[in-house]
Amino acid sequence: MNTEEILTIAEQVVSAWDWTSESVRTRPNQLDVKVTSLAELHPAVVGLRVKRLGFLSAIVGLDLGPEANEMEVLYYFCPGDAAIVLRVRVPRQGATLPSLSDVIPSAEVFERELSEMFGIQITGLRNPQRLYLPDDWPDDTYPLRKDFDPSVLLAAAPAAENTPSERN
Amino acid sequence: MPDTAASKRFTVPIGPQHPALKEPGHFEFTVDGEIVTNAYVRLGYAHRGIEKAAESRNWVQNLYLLERVCGICSHIHGFAYSLAVERLANIEAPPRAQAIRVIVAELERIHSHLLWMGVSAHEAGFDTLFMYSWRDRETIMDVLEGLTGNRVNYSANVLGGVKFDVTPTQADIIRKGLTFLEERTKHYLDVIMHDTMFLQRTRGIGVMTRSQAEVMGALGPTARASNVQRDLRVEAPYAAYKDFPVQMVLDTRGDLEARFEVRINELFESYRLINQILDNLPEGELNVRVPRRIPAGEMIVRLEAPRGEVFYFIKSNGTDKLERLKVRTPTICNMTSVVRLSVGHQLADVPMILAGIDPCFSCNDRTVQIRQADGGAQPNGLSSLMSWEELRQYAIRKYEAR
Numbered sequence: 001m002n003t004e005e006i007l008t009i010a011e012q013v014v015s016a017w018d019w020t021s022e023s024v025r026t027r028p029n030q031l032d033v034k035v036t037s038l039a040e041l042h043p044a045v046v047g048l049r050v051k052r053l054g055f056l057s058a059i060v061g062l063d064l065g066p067e068a069n070e071m072e073v074l075y076y077f078c079p080g081d082a083a084i085v086l087r088v089r090v091p092r093q094g095a096t097l098p099s100l101s102d103v104i105p106s107a108e109v110f111e112r113e114l115s116e117m118f119g120i121q122i123t124g125l126r127n128p129q130r131l132y133l134p135d136d137w138p139d140d141t142y143p144l145r146k147d148f149d150p151s152v153l154l155a156a157a158p159a160a161e162n163t164p165s166e167r168n
Numbered sequence: 169m170p171d172t173a174a175s176k177r178f179t180v181p182i183g184p185q186h187p188a189l190k191e192p193g194h195f196e197f198t199v200d201g202e203i204v205t206n207a208y209v210r211l212g213y214a215h216r217g218i219e220k221a222a223e224s225r226n227w228v229q230n231l232y233l234l235e236r237v238c239g240i241c242s243h244i245h246g247f248a249y250s251l252a253v254e255r256l257a258n259i260e261a262p263p264r265a266q267a268i269r270v271i272v273a274e275l276e277r278i279h280s281h282l283l284w285m286g287v288s289a290h291e292a293g294f295d296t297l298f299m300y301s302w303r304d305r306e307t308i309m310d311v312l313e314g315l316t317g318n319r320v321n322y323s324a325n326v327l328g329g330v331k332f333d334v335t336p337t338q339a340d341i342i343r344k345g346l347t348f349l350e351e352r353t354k355h356y357l358d359v360i361m362h363d364t365m366f367l368q369r370t371r372g373i374g375v376m377t378r379s380q381a382e383v384m385g386a387l388g389p390t391a392r393a394s395n396v397q398r399d400l401r402v403e404a405p406y407a408a409y410k411d412f413p414v415q416m417v418l419d420t421r422g423d424l425e426a427r428f429e430v431r432i433n434e435l436f437e438s439y440r441l442i443n444q445i446l447d448n449l450p451e452g453e454l455n456v457r458v459p460r461r462i463p464a465g466e467m468i469v470r471l472e473a474p475r476g477e478v479f480y481f482i483k484s485n486g487t488d489k490l491e492r493l494k495v496r497t498p499t500i501c502n503m504t505s506v507v508r509l510s511v512g513h514q515l516a517d518v519p520m521i522l523a524g525i526d527p528c529f530s531c532n533d534r535t536v537q538i539r540q541a542d543g544g545a546q547p548n549g550l551s552s553l554m555s556w557e558e559l560r561q562y563a564i565r566k567y568e569a570r
Contacts, residue, residue, distance in 0.1 A: 052382075054383075055382070055385060055398075056385060057470065057477065057479050057496065058479045058481065058494065058496035060481045060492075060494045061494075062483065062492055063492075074481070076468065076479070076481070078470060078477075078479075080403050080404065081403055081404035083468060104383070104385065105383060105384050105385070105504055105508065106384055106385030106501055106504045108504065109500050109501075109503065109504060110496075110500075127208060129210075130210075130212070131209075131210070131211055131212060132211055132212030132215045133212060133215070134212065143217060143220055144219060144220060148220070
């Protein structure tokens with residue numbers, strides 16, 4: 001399959017039935033799909049997987065800032081030279097996304113990272129525990145959000161941890 | 169003991185101290201006798217928050233930060249970042265710079281594969297191969313030091329090109345080193361294909377079928393050993409790979425032996441490619457000027473690192489700093505395959521399966537905070553944090569006191 005064929009198939013997948021998702025070619029080798037309804041995310045991924053375009057290269061989280069009060073999640077599917085991006089907008093508070101790990105096993109690690117770094121809850125993970133952040137990381141603190149303030153880490157650190165008596 | 173399901177399960181924790189590559193990662197294997205029945209992974213012991221740190225630095229500073237994502241494949245991170253910034257700014261590095269970038273990338277692949285071969289031979293208990301391959305790897309380290317001035321973190325890239333030229337004298341030194349290594353590599357290929365003891369540790373172990381590799385999103389040599397045609401140098405050639413095509417090395421068996429053979433055969437391909445580029449090095453400038461402010465936009469760059477595809481996402485907001493950077497390194501994708509492939513194997517095979525993907529933990533965990541030696545002067549009992557300037561002054565004092 002060349003890049004043109006890949007993108008044509010991907011366009012057919014995401015424009016199926018009566019979906020509201022819109023797709024635009026932003027570059028010769030890139031198809032941007034705005035997933036407007038969360039219910040369409042999972043079927044779209046299944047569709048890509050069935051058409052053998054299900055190589056999930058990365059999931060990118062973007063915090064659009066407290067003013068916009070929204071976050072964007074980009075699912076980059078990259079078969080060959082092409083890139084198919086599924087863009088999902090979620091609110092900054094109480095966002096929930098379905099896990100894709102039942103269709104694409106490698107999505108699990110990306111989703112666990114997304115969840116702990118941006119505070120987006122992922123439903124349906126085999127192991128929803130933290131992947132990267134330490135066990136004593138304060139709750140409801142998401143480091144890749146724009147308004148993250150590192151000083152909360154100092155406040156949250158247990159006082160006894162680094163005292164000389166403890167160390168010796 | 170009550171005969172419950174929980175009492176029958178036995179969990180073996182491995183790590184965080186060096187499960188394979190003297191790097192931190194924690195695995196929990198549930199075993200039934202010697203057979204692994206379930207596996208969990210916990211990462212982040214080397215997580216340094218580089219993605220967040222990059223948001224507070226300017227475009228040039230980030231180049232140096234990102235080169236330190238990984239000590240083994242540092243060039244590919246600088247390469248990917250420069251390429252992404254150049255594409256955002258809509259400029260292209262001169263052909264000579266593109267060729268030199270590829271030379272360094274291939275030298276890096278050689279050093280990385282030789283390093284890996286040593287480590288996994290060590291995991292298999294074959295320390296002679298480990299010693300020999302690391303001795304020969306020094307050839308490449310010397311070549312890289314002669315070329316760039318550094319053994320690791322070569323800092324070959326600048327935004328818009330490269331920092332140094334390859335002179336005819338240096339080209340001869342590289343060719344000489346490669347000729348020596350080619351002979352040695354033939355010997356290693358012979359050893360890993362015919363040494364009976366070694367084959368007992370590799371043949372038929374950790375078999376990943378093609379469809380498993382595709383579903384689990386395996387990358388790089390790990391995927392190619394399972395006959396998945398995934399090599400960005402061939403699929404989506406970038407920089408000088410457009411003019412100097414690479415032959416993809418594939419294997420159908422998908423076990424550890426195949427992963428050894430694919431990596432060693434890739435070495436021959438790298439030797440051939442470097443020699444070809446050195447013979448046909450394009451003339452011209454080494455770099456072009458890049459503006460301080462990069463136009464707003466999003467850009468992804470995917471390059472073939474020694475371990476597989478490295479993915480860079482950069483969002484620019486039109487200022488001298490970036491809005492968001494995402495780095496996805498190959499190990500994190502291949503880690504899924506370790507966790508799933510271990511199930512059903514003997515516990516003793518797990519280190520080899522883990523080493524088989526060539527894991528790089530500092531890649532997949534990605535600012536170090538340094539505290540003053542004031543013994544907990546802060547109200548919460550912690551020592552106070554050093555500022556950037558204090559750290560700089562400390563470094564100068566330390567250097568002068570040598």
